[in-house]
Amino acid sequence: MTAALPSLALALLCLLRAGAQVPLQPDLDTENVTAQGGWHVIAIASNCSIFLKMNDGMKSFMAIISFMPEGDLAMKLVWPLMDKCQKFELLFQQSGQTGHYIGAQEKRDLRVMETDYSYYAVLHEAHHGKGEPSTALQLLTREQDVSPQLLQKFMELIPTMGLTKDMLAILPKSGE
Template identity: 40%
Template sequence: MTAMLLSLTLALLGVFQARAEVPVQPDFDAAKFSGMWHIMVAVSNCPIFQSMKDLMKTSAAMITVTPEDNLHFKIGYPFPDGCKKIELVFEKTGQLGHYTNSRTSWVAGALHTDYTHYAIVYTFKDSDGKSSTTLQLYSRCWEKGTWPTHCRRKQH
């Protein structure tokens, strides 16, 4: 897990440097990407995220494709005082795999995914003249031990 966190941190630093040129999953398939995902790890320079990161636990996201080929996210964040739920629709852009949310000024995309086990997702947020970047590691299953086992298989 430490290696994965280091990899995500390095990727985050690279994304900060080349924000406009973020490469996403080639031939991204929104239909394959849709479904239940567990948000296993997140790194961010967002002040709101930083202030709440110690309270957050593994979150879950249900992603569906709208008739317009946009991505509809329903995310549940468990906190000590209960689950916080948000819903966001990311509209597709002219660039395959890149999405925006006009209400929040967020930009998002899948940097890499195999659609069945993992996805690395980025979001950029511009709010009140302040920019932030978040990288998240998604997993289709959350059972303890599943993700590290999958990572070891992929490395060989």
């Protein structure tokens, strides 16, 4: 299982292709994004080939988002693996547009598309690195449970970003 970790990390980094105009959360309030603690990554839709090969074995995981004083975003991901948790941290620089962040020599593009701050957030990530560009949408919730209405809303966003529903993984609860 630990051998799969680098592939899992690569799959998550490999999310999202650039292209379609991606909406941003108007007037993103970074304090409210972090105010209630972490987020559970409940569903992901991606055209990343590594993600598509591994998504059947994935479970929901935690994303802890924090903002630096200069406005940059840090995202700590915590995956449950057998009897321990694996941690991975991503750093993104503010792009100059609220809710839009760029990471890893501008090869990753992260956008906060929508959030109500207290229950859910939808993130869009594009990866422009070596190989094929990829695109992903991520549904984050404060709890591991997701309402059918929110899941339906997320599923309706998938084709608007150039993805298909067969690229969707609804992640089972991790028990963590």
